[in-house]
Amino acid sequence: MAHTLDVDGQTLTVSKIVCMARNYAEHAKELGHALPKEPVYFLKPPSCLMPGGGEIRMPTDAGRVDVETELAVVVGGTGRDLTPVEAAELVAGYAVFFDITGRDLQRAAAKEGNPWTAAKGYDTFGPISPVVPARTVPDPADLDLRLRVNGTVRQDSNTKHMIFKIPETLAAVSRVMALEPGDVLATGTPEGVWPIHPGDVLDAEIPGVGGLRCTVAARKP
Ligand code: MG
DSSP, rough: OOOOEEETTTTEEEEEEEEEEHHHHHHHHTTOOOSSSOEEEEEGGGGGEETTOEEEEOOTSOEEEEEEEEEEEEEEOOSSOOOOHHHHHHHEEEEEEOEEEHHHHHHHHHTTTOOHHHHHTTTTTEOOOEEEEGOOOOOOSOEEEEEETTEEEEEEEEEGBBSOOOOHHHHHTTTTTOOOOOEEOOOOOOOOOEOOOOOOOOEETTTTEEEEEEEEEEOOO
């Protein structure tokens, strides 16, 4: 089933979720990575999207699973080979996003030179808040971003710490794949990514954009 997002009175079908890796210096550091010289991104399958939040069903045989809190951008038009200025004009809205990540699966895949698809791609691994129109967010490069797990703050940063800004990243992606209405760009997570367990309650907020609440349960095959 294709997921849709309501953006400023329009219902858009999500065709891809592009996610930035290592886009905050302190997060790259906590995972032991060097800083990227150009935007690094990967895809999550649109089937993992969970609009409005809900219950994350985590595999309990996959080791550590982390929550990463991110500002998501929703694209409202079609474009390829865009300049950063053109790319910025395609942004229709913003939302709060959890890039749920099977960290042990990801590390094992990376070590073997294999893709991370499974680590990032389980159903429910892409919760997203309601989308607010872009015109209501004056400066997406200066938004506080906070995650609480069971009431305790685990991530607390600001989008001004992104290494690559949104227009520049969308432009880079558009040189590879066409941007289409309903595409989601998850802009990377700051430091403080946190392992989740069944029974946890995750609450994220980006003031000016919204909030996202999820619970965690064991995935039943
Ligand atoms: Mg991420």
